[in-house]
Amino acid sequence: MNREPTLTYVYAVAVPTPELGRTVASLRGVADAALSLLPPLDATGPAAPAFVTSQVPHADWREEALRTHFEDLGWLEATARAHHHVIQALSDRATVLPLRMATLYQDEERALAALREQRPAFADRLALLAHHAEYGVKVYVRPDVAGAGDAAPPAAAPAPASPGKAYLQARKRQHHAREDRYQQAARAAERIAAAAAPHATHAVRHPTQSGALTRGEAGEDGENVLNDAYLVPDDRAETFRRAVQQAGEDLPGVRVDITGPWAPYSFAMPAPRTTDPRSGTGTDAPGGPT
Incomplete structure (x- = not known):
């Protein structure tokens, strides 16, 4: 029978x-x-980096099929979840360099x-990446605060004005109020990043998110003004969390979400330019297979 x-x-x-090896053998991708190590674990020689792989049907994963699959949100979600499950399970046992979903070879x-x-x-x-994990910080x-600010009445009642002029004055006040809030939010974001x-x-620094992606960990809505990822040594994780939380306290109208620990996606995938937050200099992550 042909396979x-x-x-x-x-x-x-x-x-x-x-x-x-035991973790790989226990997972499904x-x-x-079924998963395997490539090359297989060799106990007789020095350990060198290996791929964690599986075999997938050519008919479902060839280029033409993938173009169709990538338009299917249900398929994308299920595949991304399966890929992430493997990465996260591996990262609980070892240092891993995650690769992009659908990294394929003939x-x-x-x-x-x-x-x-x-x-x-x-x-x-x-x-x-050894002894480090990725944490996300979103501001x-x-x-609700934005709406309250827009609706706030002026300190003193203005002189009677035509409906058109009153409307323009109200819109101008709203515009200035929004500008002030976003300037404050930008300063708050930089304060948190500095901490x-x-x-x-x-x-x-990732692009800020919009739409449904702006719903936070607690289900709260808001406009995302900062979306950073940090590579944090394991022995500084709690200090990192406390510093970010303290920097975000007493900031009216601002919400801070800290996520992680995660496998270091932002620092292992091909192409992103990473920045040393202490020096401001950048280094290029090595490219993965293409």
């Missing part, structure tokens, strides 16, 4: 250990596929060739 053609799906790079031989080519960069990055302007920086080794 169905497959592609090699790569989730992450990690240094193989017996504990990692996208399309409920076969294991081509995956191995890419791994060998980039092993020095992978090894350097894994050394940087929001609360909509976080000394406790992290690297930071990435």
Whole structure:
């Protein structure tokens, strides 16, 4: 019987250990596929970075099929959840360098060739990420405070004016009130970022979010004005949290969300430029396989 053609799906790079091998063997990946280490764990030689992989059906994962799948929100959500579940479970046991969802190779031989080519960069990055985790810090302007500010009456009743002029004056007051609030929010965001920086080794500033993505951890709405990721040493995690929380206290109309610890997606994926928050200098993350 001919086996169905497959592609090699790569989730992450990690240094193989017996504990990692047991974790890999216990997990299922996208399309409920079994995971494996590539190359397999070799107890006779020094450990070098390996890929965590699974085999997926060629018919469902070839380029033409993926174009269709990427328009299916249900498929995207299920696949992203499965990919993230693998990464997070691995990161609980080892330092991992996560790769993009749907990182695919025609076969294991081509995956191995890419791994060998980039092993020095992978090894350097894994050394940087060891004993660190990613934390997210998001700052929001609360909509309830914004609305209250817009509706606030003036301190003194203005002289009677035509309806048109009164409308323009009200719109001008609202515009100035909003500008003031966003300037305050921007200053608050920078204050919080400055408090976080000394406790992290690297930071990435992501684009702010909009729409449904602005709903916070507690289900509160607001306009996102800061969306940062920090690479934090494990032994400074609590200090980092306290510093951010304290910086966000007593800021009217501002909400601060801290998330994590996460696997270091923002500091391991190809292409993002990371910034050392203490020096302001940037370093480029090594590119993953293409």
